[in-house]
Amino acid sequence: GDSVTQMEGPVTLSEEAFLTINCTYTATGYPSLFWYVQYPGEGLQLLLKATKADDKGSNKGFEATYRKETTSFHLEKGSVQVSDSAVYFCALSRTGSARQLTFGSGTQLTVLP
Amino acid sequence: EADIYQTPRYLVIGTGKKITLECSQTMGHDKMYWYQQDPGMELHLIHYSYGVNSTEKGDLSSESTVSRIRTEHFPLTLESARPSHTSQYLCASSEDGRGYEQYFGPGTRLTVT
Numbered sequence: 772g773d774s775v776t777q778m779e780g781p782v783t784l785s786e787e788a789f790l791t792i793n794c795t796y797t798a799t800g801y802p803s804l805f806w807y808v809q810y811p812g813e814g815l816q817l818l819l820k821a822t823k824a825d826d827k828g829s830n831k832g833f834e835a836t837y838r839k840e841t842t843s844f845h846l847e848k849g850s851v852q853v854s855d856s857a858v859y860f861c862a863l864s865r866t867g868s869a870r871q872l873t874f875g876s877g878t879q880l881t882v883l884p
Numbered sequence: 885e886a887d888i889y890q891t892p893r894y895l896v897i898g899t900g901k902k903i904t905l906e907c908s909q910t911m912g913h914d915k916m917y918w919y920q921q922d923p924g925m926e927l928h929l930i931h932y933s934y935g936v937n938s939t940e941k942g943d944l945s946s947e948s949t950v951s952r953i954r955t956e957h958f959p960l961t962l963e964s965a966r967p968s969h970t971s972q973y974l975c976a977s978s979e980d981g982r983g984y985e986q987y988f989g990p991g992t993r994l995t996v997t
Contacts, residue, residue, distance in 0.1 A: 805985060807988075809925075812990075812991075812992050813990055813991070814890075814974055814976075814988035814989050814990045815974070815976075815986075815988040816988070817985045817987075821986060858925050860927070864984075868931075872986055874926075874927045876924075876926045877925035877926060877927075878924065879925065
């Protein structure tokens with residue numbers, strides 16, 4: 772079945788550091804890929820998405836590229852801020868999948884000033 | 885901005901009480917979902933619905949029940965709350981199709997004493 776594997780956390784960085792959160796997936800066909808962010812006490816918000824191979828999703832300085840050859844969708848940001856502290860979830864969506872989204876286990880990011 | 889609402893945001897209730905968690909969306913989405921989020925952050929799908937009068941159980945076995953009498957409304961009910969039901973409950977909705985993201989409500993944090 773479909774699955775998403777995320778880099779385990781927690782991740783702690785200093786402000787302005789470079790961020791990478793690894794995400795790999797297993798799925799048949801051609802899934803769409805997503806990154807969601809959850810700030811403390813809130814629900815999940817879509818951060819970015821990519822719907823086909825080699826697409827790059829980007830938002831708020833975050834980027835991720837859909838790599839079919841390595842079945843990966845790693846999240847990157849060149850310079851993190853304290854306000855980026857949150858939990859990040861990688862997810863996939865596959866046509867014909869009843870549940871539509873399969874989530875990774877989440878990665879807690881803390882950015883220190 | 886997504887228009888999906890959950891009430892109450894926080895609920896503390898005693899063992900054996902019946903509770904209903906409300907979820908409403910104004911986007912006209914056919915698909916709706918309930919997730920349970922444990923303290924380790926992982927999301928578990930407990931119920932989903934394709935549309936009115938359609939409900940299915942998700943990955944995680946849950947003693948809760950759901951109903952979908954109106955497109956915009958997807959309440960979750962626990963007939964007899966127990967301490968093991970203490971968790972964060974997240975509601976989401978989406979359009980059909982693999983590229984369409986899920987929109988999440990702010991969540992209900994339930995504590996059963």
